[in-house]
Amino acid sequence: MSTSLAEPGIPLAVLCVVMALLAAIVYRVSGIGPSFTVPAAALRGVAQLAAVSLVLTAALEYLWSSLLVLLAMFVAAAFTSARRSESGLSGSWLAIPLAAGIGVVVPLCLMTGVVPAQGIAIVPVGGIILGGTMIATSLSARRSLDALSQRRGEVEAALSLGLSERDSRLEVIRPTAADALLPGLDQTRTVGLVTLPGAFVGVLLASGSAIQAGAVQILVLVGILLAQSLAASLTVEFVARGYVQRSPRVK
Template identity: 55%
Template sequence: MNHGAVSVRPVFAVVLAALVLIAVTTVLAGRLNHAGGVATAALRAVGQLGAVALLITAVLRSWWASAGFITLMVLVAAATSARRISSLRLGWPVLIPIAVGSLPICALVVTSGAVPLTQVAVVPIAGILVGGAMTAASLAGRRALDELRDRHGEYEAALALGLAPRDAALEICRPSAGQALVPALDQTRTVGLVTLPGAFVGVLLGGGTPVQAGATQLLVLVALLAVEAIAVAVTVELVANGLLSRPGPPHMTRSPRRLVTRSAG
């Protein structure tokens, strides 16, 4: 028996319910407008993790099943990020930064031998990297489009000065979008001092040594920095080239290329 593992007993469900109630109550009291989202996210997490717990043994039995599961991760991440940034109709290009950011880096750490070439090692690492790319793309896309909306006058002024649409958009949105890297940077800077992240704890709970746990977490954190840097850079390029935009009639929500077309008319 692993004495470091969480015990799934009735009290576990009571604690989970209490935590959700605290979160929802706090959001309502602070008028943060996400009470429903907190409750829904918690319920979805219960259902999804329950399903994964039942399916994971079958998934890890073959490389085809593992590859299919990783593909599903990428698609769900893209759908989630698309909703956060724009809409499913206009946001599907966000699949590009998520895939380009996470999959090559995952392939690098696996083929190099840094991570064992086994399903039980590859699938969790892929999930962590895809999740990091999703978060970075969502934050970068939202910040970039918000900047282009809020500083539309500056964008048009840059066009008037002779900048190309892409260059004008990058001047406006790139610095703000780059802030999407701050969570990953802070987590890496403070690891071991403020937090003991999941990979470290997971290796320890799995019976690994503290040295193995530290090495695993270091690999994950540095890989996440690379993944998220790529995801942010590609997302900003998609926004600047008008490939990732928001729906709606107001001209300030449209992509740079559409803004140019409107202003030229």
């Protein structure tokens, strides 16, 4: 099965082009956006995956180069979180929650020997965990800042009661951390019932057993939950302390 699924070649290229064009037609007919949105995204995805495939082919042979790849992914994730949260330069603080999440989970996996200290293992596992952490960081930062903007009166009321600036903000934004963690929690609660996530499918396609695939997937899911919990809690704390603020351009 793994040797015949999505083999590079003309049939795959034609299928992808057809699907992208059909999506463009849907966009055009429904008016939900520019018709070239999906084809443009597909072209960008092809270019990026081609470049990444070439880099990874060489980088995964050595541990040091694999760590450089993971570092580059981290920089991209930090930039994306800052941009998605619309926090401007103050969004650079969001690199700390990201680092806390992946900096705890990946070393734990390596120290226990569950994940071997090899690039072929570290980059995929670290990348999946980093991606989940990025989502939680972006969501918690954006929703916290939205809450502060929309419920400023409640913050001022708490201040008038004698609470500190940090505590006043936390009263408003603490629930946003729980909201940011919902996607990861729902994915873990419904795994195997609603979806078969990427790590599970990847192991199966690599000729692994279903049991091995399940073991890898639960490792990834629980790791993501820990990383997201750390990242979301730190993000909310940074927003409460005023380290991360909404960029003036979007106020």
